[in-house]
Amino acid sequence: MITVTHLAKVYRQAGRDIHALAGVSLDVPAGTVHGVIGPSGAGKSTLVRCLALLDHPTSGTVEIDGVDLASVPAAQLRRARRRLGVVFQHANLFDSRTVLDNVAYPLEIAGAGRRERRARALELLGLVGLADAAGAYPAQLSGGQRQRVGIARALATDPDVLLCDEPTSALDPRTTDEILDLIAGLKERLGLAVLVITHEMSVVTRICDAVSLLDAGRIVESGAIADVVADFGSRLSEALLALPGDHAGGDVDVLDAVDDARVPALDQVAAALGAGPRIVSGTVEAFGGVTFHRLRLAAPPGVTPDALVRALVDAGARAQEVAR
């Protein structure tokens, strides 16, 4: 597992201090995928570089199995890094090496023998479904295949933690799904703690067990995915249960887990108000085994949004007026 505590990074630029990370704490247990999502400029790149110790954090700790990577001396850091595999957005494979030699690289610098390296690299390539490509050069592969090789290489030293930096941002939608499924499968098989840094909400929806929202160098929302979605009105809930289309004319949002929605709320509301609200937009999605729905309603003529909210709450639904 990986535990990040109060991680901060301050850059000095043009005489001013830039707080790229202002105290980030995360906890990713083995066998789970934690997503960190945020808009560009939120500090995602700095976070990745600090977690991978490519940049040294100004303060805070990055603990993997109790060893703080941020405080060990350089020689030990090289050893400790083997517990952390990094998957990069553009795979960052070495073009001068074959696929097999790319995957074998971490073992090569760790001093493993030639035969051992080859056997392990072939095993890893089998794991990511690319055993046939061992002798090819990276330039001969597709983007998705290159990312598979990147994942195999990250796993070569048998790490406990996989850090994925925008692993699918350079891929088409179908390949994205394949890579995400591969990561999720490897997490199950190898008991990895996976930390995915991304700007794509679909990545969170597809594979994350927990998610944190990074904004301006801080984690502003965080939690298990079902809890975060259930937190009505939160930015992550809004983003994960995004409403399609143009929302003009909507007055009231209703959010419910389908399992909770035993009460036919809309029927009750229509009876109470004498007229049914109009459904402007809606979305249904499953998170962590719970199906959520979110509806945007327009109050019927003669009914204020406020009255509609009260009627919905009386009927047992969670509702709130949409901020304009």
Next chain:
Amino acid sequence: MSWIDSLVSNPAITEALGPAALETVQMVGISTVFTVLLGLPLGVAMVVTARGGMAENRAVNVVLSGVIVNITRSIPYAILMLALIPVTRALVGTSIGPIAASVSLTVAAVPFFARLVETALREVDPGKADAAHAMGSTRRQTITRVLLPEALPSLIAGATTTVVTLIGYSAMAGLVGGGGLGRLAYNYGYQRYQPEVMVVVLVVLVLLVQAVQAVGDALARRADHR
């Protein structure tokens, strides 16, 4: 004596051309070997000590890049080879002959090649060095096992350009006692006014450069898996 007869009867061509060509190859060969041996580490050092480099060191970088390389490169070769005559005497005991000429050729070509090495290494995607570090590589491993192999096609192209430049410089070195094709062209083609010697030397030089470029291109292609 006609032009054509002279081509097969003039001893400057029938007897002196072969040894002169060999001297040129010798000069260029020796200086190429030393240029690569000295210029490669110099280029690597310039990249590594640069701002944001693996072992950032402003003072060392200024000395290497700003002083050694820039100053040497701003001296025209014709002047550099004359200025270096005492150094050459001290190093090889004489200032005459292809081996002596190799000293000034090397001094001129090292900073040139080092700049090309620097450019080649800078062209390597920094993400590759990041990946190497993230996997626990030492700086030395990152340089020798990742950066240099990744830059190999560009390094070969740079070495090829350097050899071609050295062939050009070697003709100048020939004028002050270095021997080789440069001296042949000067002594016979210019001073004795035998234009056929000049033409033949030019043809040999053109063929030499073409051959070097072709071999360099082929090697670079072979090393390129991108």
